[in-house]
Amino acid sequence: MRWLLFTHKDSEITCSNDIGRLRTHGLEQRYLSPTTGLCRQLKVQAITPSGKFEVSIKDNTSETCKLAIWLLTHSPFKGWIIFKWIGKSLWFALKLLWPIVWFLVELYFNSGNSGEDEDTSYNTGYYRPYLRQFQGQLWAARSRTEHSLRLKEEPGTNTRTHTCYPRVLMIRGSNRNEWVQCVDRNTIIHTKYIAISYRTTDIYTQGPHEKKEKAQFTDEVRAAVLGQQFNAYWLNLECLGETESEQNLDAYCMSDVYRRAETTLIMLGRADSGENECWMSWGGQVWTFPEALLSSRLCYKFRDWKEVKALSLFQLANLAYTNSEDEQAIVNAYGNGKDPLERLERLALLKQAIWRRAMASFPTLSGPPLQPKSDVVLGGGYKPHKAERVYALMGFFDHRIQPNHDEDELQALARLSMANDNDRITERMVSMFPSNSTPGASRRWYADNDIYHANLWDILPEIQVAGVTGNGALVLDGCRAAAIRWKNFPDVAFANTYSLTRTVVGSIPYFSWPFIVIGVGIIPDTSRAGGIVFIVFGFIRLLLSPALLLYGKSGRIVTAQPWLIGVKGVIDREMVEGHLYGGTIAHFPKIVHLPTVYLTPSSSPFSTLEQLARRKGSDKQYEDAKEQEKNGPGHMYTLIDTYSSTMYYFCAE
Numbered sequence: 001m002r003w004l005l006f007t008h009k010d011s012e013i014t015c016s017n018d019i020g021r022l023r024t025h026g027l028e029q030r031y032l033s034p035t036t037g038l039c040r041q042l043k044v045q046a047i048t049p050s051g052k053f054e055v056s057i058k059d060n061t062s063e064t065c066k067l068a069i070w071l072l073t074h075s076p077f078k079g080w081i082i083f084k085w086i087g088k089s090l091w092f093a094l095k096l097l098w099p100i101v102w103f104l105v106e107l108y109f110n111s112g113n114s115g116e117d118e119d120t121s122y123n124t125g126y127y128r129p130y131l132r133q134f135q136g137q138l139w140a141a142r143s144r145t146e147h148s149l150r151l152k153e154e155p156g157t158n159t160r161t162h163t164c165y166p167r168v169l170m171i172r173g174s175n176r177n178e179w180v181q182c183v184d185r186n187t188i189i190h191t192k193y194i195a196i197s198y199r200t201t202d203i204y205t206q207g208p209h210e211k212k213e214k215a216q217f218t219d220e221v222r223a224a225v226l227g228q229q230f231n232a233y234w235l236n237l238e239c240l241g242e243t244e245s246e247q248n249l250d251a252y253c254m255s256d257v258y259r260r261a262e263t264t265l266i267m268l269g270r271a272d273s274g275e276n277e278c279w280m281s282w283g284g285q286v287w288t289f290p291e292a293l294l295s296s297r298l299c300y301k302f303r304d305w306k307e308v309k310a311l312s313l314f315q316l317a318n319l320a321y322t323n324s325e326d327e328q329a330i331v332n333a334y335g336n337g338k339d340p341l342e343r344l345e346r347l348a349l350l351k352q353a354i355w356r357r358a359m360a361s362f363p364t365l366s367g368p369p370l371q372p373k374s375d376v377v378l379g380g381g382y383k384p385h386k387a388e389r390v391y392a393l394m395g396f397f398d399h400r401i402q403p404n405h406d407e408d409e410l411q412a413l414a415r416l417s418m419a420n421d422n423d424r425i426t427e428r429m430v431s432m433f434p435s436n437s438t439p440g441a442s443r444r445w446y447a448d449n450d451i452y453h454a455n456l457w458d459i460l461p462e463i464q465v466a467g468v469t470g471n472g473a474l475v476l477d478g479c480r481a482a483a484i485r486w487k488n489f490p491d492v493a494f495a496n497t498y499s500l501t502r503t504v505v506g507s508i509p510y511f512s513w514p515f516i517v518i519g520v521g522i523i524p525d526t527s528r529a530g531g532i533v534f535i536v537f538g539f540i541r542l543l544l545s546p547a548l549l550l551y552g553k554s555g556r557i558v559t560a561q562p563w564l565i566g567v568k569g570v571i572d573r574e575m576v577e578g579h580l581y582g583g584t585i586a587h588f589p590k591i592v593h594l595p596t597v598y599l600t601p602s603s604s605p606f607s608t609l610e611q612l613a614r615r616k617g618s619d620k621q622y623e624d625a626k627e628q629e630k631n632g633p634g635h636m637y638t639l640i641d642t643y644s645s646t647m648y649y650f651c652a653e
Contacts, residue, residue: 059489059579059580064092068549092545093512166256171232195233196234199284214237217267264298270304287388293313298316387403387407414474431459492560496554497558506551508552515538563642599622601616601618604648608624
């Protein structure tokens with residue numbers, strides 16, 4: 001019997017716990033408990049609960065401290081609150097008695113086990129052990145045998161990474177009056193040729209005159225080639241394959257075509273329509289930029305000119321990329337021959353530059369690419385790839401991937417990164433914080449920019465992409481995750497600065513009941529006056545206990561048990577402190593309020609930094625988050641990190 005972790009039906013899901021026991025439940029949000037390994041219904045605490053899956057905010061902090069705060073902040077002489085105040089006072093007194101009773105019970109039952117090791121793990125700041133373990137076999141990271149879209153080679157193909165020659169060339173025939181298509185390898189590798197670069201819309205338009213315009217352009221190319229004393233050329237209108245496998249191979253070897261060419265001839269539109277417009281039009285295409293960078297020598301010609309002029313990369317940058325800083329930086333790196341840019345920076349700039357360009361028949365995209373239409377066919381029978389930009393980029397990498405018409409840019413980019421592990425581009429993109437949300441959960445690893453303006457080369461990833469699934473989701477190895485507690489505030493273990501005064505004062509309330517019990521015990525047998533004194537002292541301690549108890553627990557918190565706690569809605573810092581550590585009272589005499597939680601100076605779109613000597617977040621974040629909650633889209637959430645004593649605001653759907 002084959003075991004499945006999750007199975008789906010129309011209105012239910014079947015999951016499994018750690019021992020393989022199946023359980024069926026609805027489609028509501030659920031989570032796996034880290035301590036029990038069971039699938040549980042997700043409950044989210046919210047300021048204003050709505051629906052059956054949201055609950056009011058509650059905490060597990062000391063009930064005694066909360067009663068003490070209430071007694072000190074509410075006067076018993078305001079109307080009928082006196083009865084409630086008396087009830088809470090009695091409950092507070094019983095709470096002080098409970099630790100003494102528990103101590104005596106433990107002392108009685110453990111008196112005979114003094115030699116055994118005692119369990120001192122309670123409230124030490126450590127999580128309980130995670131029971132949920134990984135089930136199944138681990139991925140063989142980047143293995144070619146994994147079902148991970150690592151390779152998309154057709155059966156029987158064995159393509160070298162650098163072929164150093166084109167698959168097809170147009171060569172002038174022996175009678176000098178005709179041009180023939182040559183596929184013979186021995187002839188091609190001994191033939192010098194010119195590679196042609198152009199923009200499709202400058203040459204022809206789809207319609208009834210398309211064939212005539214292509215023929216006219218081909219004649220112009222051949223005349224220019226002969227004028228440069230060459231007898232062979234490569235032009236995609238004539239040299240790209242007809243079948244899908246040939247087109248994939250041509251896209252794979254495109255960079256070698258321009259590296260191997262003696263010269264690359266840039267064929268521009270007509271100069272009478274505007275020279276600058278022709279250059280900008282040519283420079284805005286996907287393939288023209290890598291074609292120019294990979295070429296050893298450049299020249300150009302306008303269609304209504306007879307003259308062919310030489311061109312350097314620096315001249316090209318001034319003509320075609322005047323307003324683009326990234327392109328000029330890349331051209332400067334390649335033109336100098338010394339490559340002052342670091343490799344990763346150069347590849348990142350290349351990616352940005354190519355991604356801004358328009359593909360033939362596909363719109364220009366900003367941000368993560370969407371699924372383009374795949375039924376558009378260019379002239380000559382060539383069907384453009386969905387991942388055309390990635391295939392234009394891969395010529396600059398040491399290792400390439402086999403093109404495929406079925407994959408999109410996300411899948412192709414992930415495969416390209418896996419094939420060139422030393423660059424780890426995909427791993428770095430995963431670690432970035434996108435400035436805009438990406439449609440589709442599986443596509444949210446795709447990040448072109450970072451909200452904090454971090455660059456790819458600024459990131460040193462600790463994860464590894466083990467594979468990529470059919471819908472573009474990444475399989476990551478080495479991830480570390482922390483669970484967020486949504487149902488309530490836990491009882492967080494913490495330690496504050498040591499003070500002998502606070503220690504002594506904080507222990508006084510717990511001696512109230514012993515004084516009363518001793519006084520009651522000695523009245524009939526020893527001394528009536530002494531017993532009354534003990535009882536009076538005990539009741540005085542009880543009356544002062546709320547203030548004494550809170551003073552003993554005050555002080556700056558220096559360390560706390562690590563927890564991530566989430567709340568739906570925007571709550572302020574004082575409310576978080578009250579739910580987290582029991583809270584202190586700022587306005588009560590001799591009890592100094594020391595902040596225990598700070599707003600984060602970074603790590604959130606709402607984070608703002610106060611201009612002080614000490615790095616801390618500004619309280620203005622709370623007003624900004626409330627404004628976003630009131631007028632902005634989505635839902636606002638508050639996230640508290642007890643380890644760093646910081647809190648964040650973020651927006652989510």
